[in-house]
Amino acid sequence: MKTSAHLPNLVLDAIGAGTWDWDIASDTVWNSKAYARILGIAEAEVHRPRHLWQDLLHEADRARVLAALEEAVRNGSPYSERYRIRRDDGSTVWLEDMGRLIESDGAAGAIRMVGAIRDVTEEMQVRSTLQESERRFTEIVESLPGGVVRYRVSPEGVSRYGYISPTCADLFGLTVEEIQADPFAIRSLFSPEDQAVFAEHFVTRRDNPHRFDRLITYVTRGGIRRHVHAVSTPARQEDGSTLWTSVLLDVTHQVELEHELTRSRELFLHSQKLDAVGQLSGGIAHDFNNLLSVIMGNLELIGEEGVSDTQNDYLSEATAAARRGSDLTRSLLSFARKAALKPQRLDLNDVLRNINPMLRRTLPATIDLEMALMGGLWAVEVDRGSAENAVLNLVINARDAMPKGGKLTIETANIRLTDDYVEQRHETVPPGRYVMVAVTDTGTGIPPGILEQVFEPFFTTKEVGRGTGLGLSSALGFSKQSGGTTRIYSEVGVGTSVKMYFRAVPDAADRPPLALQPGSGDLERILLVEDEDAVRRVLRSILEREGFRVLEAATGDEGLQLYLEARPVDLVLTDIVMPGKLMGTAMVKEMRKHDPDLRAIFISGYPNEAAIHGNGLQADDVQMMEPVARLDLLRAIRKVLAT
Numbered sequence: 316m317k318t319s320a321h322l323p324n325l326v327l328d329a330i331g332a333g334t335w336d337w338d339i340a341s342d343t344v345w346n347s348k349a350y351a352r353i354l355g356i357a358e359a360e361v362h363r364p365r366h367l368w369q370d371l372l373h374e375a376d377r378a379r380v381l382a383a384l385e386e387a388v389r390n391g392s393p394y395s396e397r398y399r400i401r402r403d404d405g406s407t408v409w410l411e412d413m414g415r416l417i418e419s420d421g422a423a424g425a426i427r428m429v430g431a432i433r434d435v436t437e438e439m440q441v442r443s444t445l446q447e448s449e450r451r452f453t454e455i456v457e458s459l460p461g462g463v464v465r466y467r468v469s470p471e472g473v474s475r476y477g478y479i480s481p482t483c484a485d486l487f488g489l490t491v492e493e494i495q496a497d498p499f500a501i502r503s504l505f506s507p508e509d510q511a512v513f514a515e516h517f518v519t520r521r522d523n524p525h526r527f528d529r530l531i532t533y534v535t536r537g538g539i540r541r542h543v544h545a546v547s548t549p550a551r552q553e554d555g556s557t558l559w560t561s562v563l564l565d566v567t568h569q570v571e572l573e574h575e576l577t578r579s580r581e582l583f584l585h586s587q588k589l590d591a592v593g594q595l596s597g598g599i600a601h602d603f604n605n606l607l608s609v610i611m612g613n614l615e616l617i618g619e620e621g622v623s624d625t626q627n628d629y630l631s632e633a634t635a636a637a638r639r640g641s642d643l644t645r646s647l648l649s650f651a652r653k654a655a656l657k658p659q660r661l662d663l664n665d666v667l668r669n670i671n672p673m674l675r676r677t678l679p680a681t682i683d684l685e686m687a688l689m690g691g692l693w694a695v696e697v698d699r700g701s702a703e704n705a706v707l708n709l710v711i712n713a714r715d716a717m718p719k720g721g722k723l724t725i726e727t728a729n730i731r732l733t734d735d736y737v738e739q740r741h742e743t744v745p746p747g748r749y750v751m752v753a754v755t756d757t758g759t760g761i762p763p764g765i766l767e768q769v770f771e772p773f774f775t776t777k778e779v780g781r782g783t784g785l786g787l788s789s790a791l792g793f794s795k796q797s798g799g800t801t802r803i804y805s806e807v808g809v810g811t812s813v814k815m816y817f818r819a820v821p822d823a824a825d826r827p828p829l830a831l832q833p834g835s836g837d838l839e840r841i842l843l844v845e846d847e848d849a850v851r852r853v854l855r856s857i858l859e860r861e862g863f864r865v866l867e868a869a870t871g872d873e874g875l876q877l878y879l880e881a882r883p884v885d886l887v888l889t890d891i892v893m894p895g896k897l898m899g900t901a902m903v904k905e906m907r908k909h910d911p912d913l914r915a916i917f918i919s920g921y922p923n924e925a926a927i928h929g930n931g932l933q934a935d936d937v938q939m940m941e942p943v944a945r946l947d948l949l950r951a952i953r954k955v956l957a958t
Contacts, residue, residue, distance in 0.1 A: 332349060332431045332432065332433045333346060333347050333348075333349035333350025333351070333352065333353045333354075333431065333432050333433075334346070334347040334349070334350060334429070334430070334431045335347070335350055335414070335429065335430055335431070335432065336427070336428075336429050337365060337414075337427065337428045337429070337430075338426075338427060339388065339424075339425050339426055339427060339428060340426060342364060342365050342366075343363065343364060343365065344363055344364075344365050344368060346363070350432060353408070353410065353432055353433075353434050354368070354371060354400060354402065354432075355402035355403055355404060355406070356403075369381070371400040371401060371402070372398060372399075372400055373398060373399035373400060373401060373407065375399070376398035376399055379396070379398070380396050380398045380412075383396050384396075387414070387415075387416065387428070388416065388425045388428065389425075391416045391419065391425070393413070393414075393415050394412070394413065394414045394415065394428070394430065395411075395412070395413045395414075396411075396412050397409060397410065397411050397412070397435065397439070398410060398412065408434055408436045409434070409435045409436045409438075409439040410432045410433065410434060410435065411432065411433045411435045412430060412431075412432045413430055413431060413432075414428050414429060414430020414431070415428065415429070415430065416428050417429055461482065461486055461543060461544075461562065461563040461564040461565040462479075462480045462482040462483035462486045462563045463478070463480045463482075463483075463560070463561065463562055463563070464476060464478065464479050464480065464483060464494075464501075464560075464561050464563070465477040465478040465479075465558065465559065465560050465561070466498070466558075466559055466561075467552070467556050467557070467558050467559070468524075468556060468557045468559065469555075469556045470554075470555040470556060473498075474498040474499075475498065476494060476495050476498065477558075479491050479494050479495065483501075483563070486535075486541070486543070486563060486565060487500075487501055487504060487533075487535055487536065488535035488536030488537040488539065489501070489536055504533040504534060504535065504536070505531055505533045506532065506533065509529070509531050509532075509533070512529065524549035524551070524557045524559075525549065526546070526547065526548055526549070527545065527546070527547040527561075528544075528545070528546050528547075529544075529545055530542060530543075530544050530545075530566070530570075531543045531544075531545055532570075540567075541565060541567045542565075542566050542567045542569075542570040542571075543563050543564065543565055543566065543567075544563075544564040544566045545561060545562075545563050545564075546561070546562050546564075547559050547560065547561040547562075548560050548561075610633075612850075612853030612854070612856070612857060612945065613853060615857075615944075615945045616853070616856055616857070616860075617630060619860070657698050657699075657700075658696040658697055658698055658797070659696065659697075659698070659699060660694050660695075660696055660820065661694065661695055661696070661697060661699060661702070662692060662694060663692060663695060663697075663702065663727055663750055663752055663817070664688045664689075664692050664727055666699060666702055666703060666706075667686060667688060667706065667725060667727065667752070668686075668688075669703075670703050670706065670707065671686065673707070674706075674707070674710050674725075677707070677710060677711065677714065678710070678714055678723065679714070679720070681717075681719065681720025681721075682714060682717055682720055682721055682722070682723055683720075683721075683722045683723070684723050684724075684725070685722065685723070685724045685725070686724075686725050686726075687724055687725070687726040687727070688725075688726075688727050689726075689727045689728045689729060691729070692727055692728075692729060692750060693729050693748060693750050693819035693820075694819065694820050695750050695797075695817040695818065695819055695820060696797075696818075696820050697797045697817055698793075698797070701793045701797075702793075704789075704793075705789065705790040705793050705794070705815065706725070706752065706754065708787070708789065708790055709754040709787075709790060709813050709815075710723065710725075710754060712787065712813075713754055713755075713756035713758060713811070714756075716756050716758025716759050716760075716810075716811060717756055717757065717758040717759075721756060721757035721758055721810075722756070722757045723754070723755070723756050723757075724753075724754075724755045724756075725752070725753070725754055725755075726751075726752070726753040726755065727750065727751065727752055727753075728750075728751045728753075729748065729749075729750060729751075729819070730748070730749045730750070730751045730816065731747070731748055731749075732744065732746050732747060732749060732816075733746055734746045744798070744799060744800050744816065744818075747818065747819075748818070748819035749799060749816040749817060749818060749819055750816070750817045750819050751814050751815070751816050751817075752814070752815045752817070753812055753813065753814040753815075754812070754813050755810065755811070755812040755813075756810050756811055756812075757809070757810040758810050758811060759807070759808070760805045760806050760807040760808055760809050760810055760811055761803075761805040761807070761811055762807055787801075787803070787813070790813070790815060794815045794816060794817065797817055797818070798817070798818035799815065799816040799817040799818055800815075800816050801813065801814065801815045801816070802814045802816070839862075839863055839864070839885040839886070839956060840863070840864045840865075840866065840881075840883075840884045840885050840886075841858055841863045841864070841865055841866070841884065841885065841886045841887070841888055841952070842866045842867075842868070842874060842877065842878055842881075842884045842886070842887045842888070842889075843855055843858065843865050843866065843867045843868070843888050843889075844867070844868045844869075844870070844871065844873075844874035844887065844888070844889040844890060844893070844899065844902065845867075845869070845889070845890045845893075845918075846869050846870060846890060846893040846894055847890075848869070850890075851867055851869070854888065854948075855867055857945050857948065857949070858888075858952075861949060863952075866881055866884065869893075870893050870894055870895040870897070871889075871893050871895050871896070871897030871898055871899060871901065871902035872895040872896055872897050872902075873895075874887075874889065874897075874902050875897060875902050875905050875906065878906050879909070882909065882910065883910060884913075885914070885956060886914050886915065886916065886952065886955060886956060887902075887903055887906065887913065887914070887915040887916070888915075888916050888918065888952070889902065889903065889915065889916075889917060889918070890917075890918055890919065891917055891918075891919040892919065899917055899919075900917070903915045903917075914936075914955050914956065914958070915936050915937075915955075916936070916937045916938075916939065916951055916952065916955060917936060917937070917938045917939070918938075918939050918943060919938065919939075937951050937954070937955055939951060
């Protein structure tokens with residue numbers, strides 16, 4: 316064994332390293348003062364059994380260190396390990412321990428090994444802190460809805476990637492290796508506009524780099540459309556290059572949600588506008604119906620007086636014009652969803668077959684009409700006349716969109732609207748079973764800017780004198796009033812398809828229509844209540860000519876008083892909305908307190924006025940919408956009196 320005088324290493328002592336000298340045969344160790352200080356050993360420069368050092372080893376490191384030391388002794392290989400020890404004072408330090416075999420005997424084996432230790436606790440703490448920081452950074456990056464990349468742009472404009480987070484693979488549909496291999500792999504997915512912006516910012520202006528912040532829309536390698544908010548921060552390097560750190564946040568869901576909210580807001584505002592126009596149109600139509608009632612009633616009365624042929628022609632023209640005016644108001648009321656409808660159980664295929672000859676006469680020879688009617692079509696409950704008129708309006712629109720000819724297809728189908736379909740498309744109808752009637756043409760199509768306006772009343776792209784602009788609006792109003800809706804799809808140069816949806820009804824046996832019993836009207840008393848003087852005079856004339864005795868009042872209050880004074884009466888014929896305290900429904904309700912079986916016919920501008928102004932109706936009460944033709948009125952009266 317060498318003496319201590321031969322072994323001190325002043326250089327190692329100067330740098331804080333301690334030396335050791337292990338006599339393998341006696342299994343004793345000599346250590347320097349620095350060694351003793353590092354291990355926290357009280358005595359320095361002494362020989363001690365090796366197991367005292369071994370006892371200081373941290374239990375988590377002991378097996379690994381002893382195995383490495385034994386292998387170095389056995390093979391004569393260098394020994395180098397980092398491990399922890401527990402000092403006698405309870406503290407733990409990290410050591411870097413290195414040694415080598417310097418004496419051995421081939422027969423006897425290893426004799427002597429020397430080495431040195433160094434306290435690397437502070438270094439290991441720094442490394443642990445860095446590792447923890449990197450771990451947290453990785454967790455943050457991988458938890459981001461996007462990715463992080465770092466790349467360097469050289470003074471010559473050459474890009475080279477450094478760090479690429481694994482999440483970039485999902486973000487762009489590329490592997491990390493593909494991104495590393497091609498600096499333009501990500502940029503190639505962007506639109507030409509965004510590519511130009513990138514080149515301008517990162518290459519052309521590389522001498523003056525500044526923060527980049529932009530929303531980018533692109534399509535991944537797998538064909539998925541995504542929106543990314545890219546924020547890149549530059550850091551100038553000593554060699555003149557720029558190190559960019561880019562955070563790419565996937566905001567696809569937020570952007571799509573904003574688009575949906577914007578679309579929903581636009582649809583809501585458009586719906587509000589249509590409702591406002593509908594209210595205005597309905598009000599105008601209601602008042603106009605009163606005027607038409609007077610005009611048509613007087614024309615019919617004049618015609619019964621006996622006139623010359625020339626005068627009869629004039630009357631016919633005037634009556635026809637009044638009826639056209641009535642049709643116009645019905646279209647307005649249909650748009651406003653206030654048209655008087657008489658729903659009945661129908662097979663829309665039968666309706667279309669019945670009007671097929673008329674539709675073909677409406678179309679020129681240059682337009683080929685095809686019916687694609689689905690077998691087993693579900694039944695619906697709609698007004699037959701309104702359904703026929705809606706289809707006719709759509710066919711006329713399609714005809715006018717094909718001035719040079721084309722193909723027109725009328726199609727029916729059973730459709731199920733699911734909850735998801737209704738929610739995703741912001742439909743205003745509930746989920747369920749519907750029957751679709753589609754009218755599709757191969758015409759000129761409608762530009763997107765105009766397509767949003769086509770359901771507005773009086774809007775038309777036709778020249779003056781060709782159409783009222785109420786075809787689509789009345790079709791929409793009719794379908795909504797019937798519990799459905801109408802949708803339009805169009806592409807310029809390709810054509811247009813308008814689809815009406817009607818709520819399907821459960822299967823049930825058709826009910827036979829009620830038989831009308833004829834009546835003479837002789838001596839039967841009718842109480843007529845109408846606030847419009849002109850309308851009341853016309854109605855009284857019609858009733859008296861048929862032999863009815865007529866009592867008349869101008870308000871509900873007057874009507875009730877007259878009824879109480881002159882009862883009984885056989886029938887009350889009344890308007891609904893009138894001045895005074897009592898509406899027509901409330902007036903009849905008061906009368907029925909005295910005569911529960913009192914029969915009544917309600918005449919109004921809107922079919923839902925009765926529900927709005929009080930529940931005075933019974934199941935067999937008749938409602939009629941102004942203007943009422945004389946024969947229709949008399950037929951209704953005879954029907955009620957016969958029950």
